[in-house]
Amino acid sequence: MQTVAIVGVGLIGASFGLAIRKAGFSGNILGVSSAAAVEAGLATGAISEAATMEEAAAQADLIYLAQPVDRIVETLGWLGTRARPETLITDAGSTKTAIVGAAGALRHASFVGGHPMAGKETRGAQSADADLFRNRTYVLTPQRHPVPEDFRRLLEGIGARVMEMRAEEHDATVALTSHLPQLVSTALAALLAGENRPDIGNVFGSGLLDMTRLALSPAELWSSILATNKANVIQSLDGYAQAIAEVRQALKDDDLEAVFGRAAEFAASLRKPNYRGK
């Protein structure tokens, strides 16, 4: 692998550039992004030169798409006949089914979908971190092409814990573990925003801050994620509405012990190091 192109030099894209550099990659790292993002990426060393999509398609051995989900879908369409047979294309989008589907447009190049379970509260190449992927799950969803060994080694080299899943399986899982928590937080903050109680802003504890942190996320970050996983997310919301109804009934019946017990056990299991499912 001589040349890597990062398309979308934001937090994830720039962190990928810094991470492979730190792991010893000495080739070119092209950056395809807005002028401001390219500038920040050059300044931090996440990319070594600015490029156009045409240049990236012509030169890169690996094209790393780190754009929002809807933009990744567009870029894959654009790359359709333009990407070379020698090129591996991958992405870091938060949903996989729509993206793997869009990758069907690639005539020559190989494609392996990906989703690094890594992030930060701050965005942009300025916040990039060479260790962002270290000890974090990195889901790959190979479909038409197997995962090339050198790509797998590259991800393991940056400290990621690579696991393969089917795209549909991934999307059903993140509907529950990522998309539902986001909407649960947003709904809570939206409800409180509409309550006409002047003391809400004084009389709260750190629990409310925990529970409204995700609600700070802007719609622009989430709309294409949720739009490409709608059926799963609606199913998760329906399950959650049922869970709220069960908690309500347990409260009425003074019988909260069982549901608190199950919840606490699950919450504790998430916090065990190297937890690998039930």
Added chain:
Amino acid sequence: MQTVAIVGVGLIGASFGLAIRKAGFSGNILGVSSAAAVEAGLATGAISEAATMEEAAAQADLIYLAQPVDRIVETLGWLGTRARPETLITDAGSTKTAIVGAAGALRHASFVGGHPMAGKETRGAQSADADLFRNRTYVLTPQRHPVPEDFRRLLEGIGARVMEMRAEEHDATVALTSHLPQLVSTALAALLAGENRPDIGNVFGSGLLDMTRLALSPAELWSSILATNKANVIQSLDGYAQAIAEVRQALKDDDLEAVFGRAAEFAASLRKPNYRGK
């Protein structure tokens, strides 16, 4: 004020002892609690001697009840005819209406209900912190007796931001800002605990950890809080079920911007220093 008695030498009770000591209180601090809690309180300097409830009732100028809500109600019943007219009794319970009602049993002593909006993830006198109340809202709910000036100065001396509210107003507010977030987190963790997806434990990000932190709380901590605020909490759950239904509809309609916007604005407002409501 010569003698303070702390009943229930856990995190809040022991922190109160450390805080008033740090603020210059030089009198006796009696601790009424289990043997283990008294020992930890003596070791950290949160209390200066162990006492029985009888001794506390006979000697203390201020009795600070830092037990679980149901135990505070019991203790107030016990203190009914035993507390002296010179004694001020206060409490740190998370709900106020039931406690203020139980304080009607006090024949001679004065009572002012309280709720410090302060806490920690760890419990017990071992975790006590002299600065736990600093810059935190401390709600007082005076009813039959006004807040004595020396008690208010004591709370201000430990850095608390004292505000007075009616007990009913307090309980309706914390139903939304504290009890609802707890149940929202518990319901989320309970739902995920019941899902039969082996990869839930691998494929999640820090957002799920935020949203399940409160779910770690044990039922024993919450059952008497929720039981003494049931009508308000059920109303909050009904409002929240409606908010979830609205988010679901907005997702179906690809129209999430408004609800995300309102939620993000509210979440940001909670994080402004000295936020004092809308």
